Amino acid sequence: MKQTLVLLAAAAVATTAGLAIAGGHGGNPAVKARQAHMQLYQHNLGILGGMAKGEIDYDAAAAQAAADNLAALTSLNQRSYWAPGTSRDDLGEETRALPAIWAEGSKAGEIGGQLQEAAAELASVAGMDRESLGPALGPVGQACQACHKEYRQSDN
């Protein structure tokens, strides 16, 4: 009885989750997860970058929320979606992730740590004023670019 309930609950979750994503069928699950993760970086950085550039009115609460989101996202455990065997060499154009990410001497994890630090620093000032955003976004952008330059296929 208990086992049945467990299976029903698990099945319900899997079904619910599976049905939740419009257009979410097909594709490598790890790739989809990391692209979703990047999409959420983009969303929150878009708000902060837009405010820094004056394209979006500065709103302290919204800036803080976006920066807190970004910091929380950088702190997620991404091991399950940077799975070995899911590089561009393995999967083709579905992903731009280069095999160097998984190679010996890879600095991808280290750069991830730099992004995490930069995002935490950004979150510590984002709610203060618009002028604080730009300087704090700099190191975030540097970490993004450092990883993309080395570990992301550029011609796609």
Place this chain on the structure above:
Amino acid sequence: MKQTLVLLAAAAVATTAGLAIAGGHGGNPAVKARQAHMQLYQHNLGILGGMAKGEIDYDAAAAQAAADNLAALTSLNQRSYWAPGTSRDDLGEETRALPAIWAEGSKAGEIGGQLQEAAAELASVAGMDRESLGPALGPVGQACQACHKEYRQSDN
């Protein structure tokens, strides 16, 4: 000089973020962000549900990581992507989000709070053993379904 640096930094971030997403062009940004968020729910729930059902070998660290991720995701501030004017009535088939989400008396936020609680509870047991997963996944699935039943277009 300082202002130029700020703009350069902001532009670099926006460009980096913008280029980061393969196939991320077009579409409503709020819709893309919430679908990405759901994708990450799905990813982490897929791991936990798979372990509960015995389709994936139970791994305490991986289960804990997925549950911690899920709890962190439920705690993100989603206000910027559940933006008014982005329902199915507003945007068409791009989204299944019904206008009732934004209507007076909406319980979407309340259900979100239930999901957050259920995910925190799940994270408190996920690293213990496989048997703990199913019962803790139940309330998570219930919150998913409660929101989808009421607030998501079903025929898509």
